[in-house]
Amino acid sequence: MESSSAIDRLSALAQPGRLAVFRLLVRAGPEGIPAGEIAAALGLAPNTLSSQLAILVQAGLLSSAREGRVIRYAARPDALSELIVYLMEDCCGGRPEICQPVQEAAARAACCPPSRIRARRPLSA
Amino acid sequence: MESSSAIDRLSALAQPGRLAVFRLLVRAGPEGIPAGEIAAALGLAPNTLSSQLAILVQAGLLSSAREGRVIRYAARPDALSELIVYLMEDCCGGRPEICQPVQEAAARAACCPPSRIRARRPLSA
């Protein structure tokens, strides 16, 4: 990925409301959630949420699909993959022991299987 | 990790100069690089770099150690692990096929072994 899109994605996520939206949609999975339900779940004004959703979509982190009157948003897992790869690129200059913990963390990421393995330390927003 | 530190880390990385610094130090490995060399390598004014380094250290992304007149900075791999775990937390609600590509991407991340396996697509800053 290009550095410009990495900046776009990082700054899209670097705001409390948008980070909450993204994480909510990561948890929701591929079906996604309609904009109105996101606003209700997070207590955000509809117009504020709308601008934030636009920024996340523009950054490639979310997809959107209209269903009647409702617009349903979903997280795009590939966007996260690309970002992680970009941040770790050429890491640890041939010393596997340095970045192995990072890879293990990604593999554990509280997912797959459902909740047998927990993340090490929770990270606050 | 807490959401506040996730925001701190994401916004620390969401700026071209700081992202370049962090990636340079990820590539440099655990020995790190003195501030002056970082400034020279990236063409940044010393005082500008100093504020950016302070932000990265404050976010927990870098460590610093004085060596005589020089201050040497290094990336902290754990900070990246925690961030990735936080972003992927409770992802894909029991559907492994959704987030498996993310984990594979992390495992491939152009590292360990040195450069046999390449990242899928480069990501611009």
Next chain:
DNA sequence: CTTATGTTTCGACATTCGTTGAAATATGGA
């Protein structure tokens, strides 16, 4: 066609952020 619902767009405002120049601090050497 009119109305109601869901969502977005626009303009304005206060706040935050990044850079710059000048000065200050810290360490090492003559």
Next chain:
DNA sequence: TCCATATTTCAACGAATGTCGAAACATAAG
């Protein structure tokens, strides 16, 4: 002690960002 090098701190300026109210747009139902 005095000087040179390396880095940080401070104050100020312009640019970018997030939020709000009001209005506009899109879809569906009566």
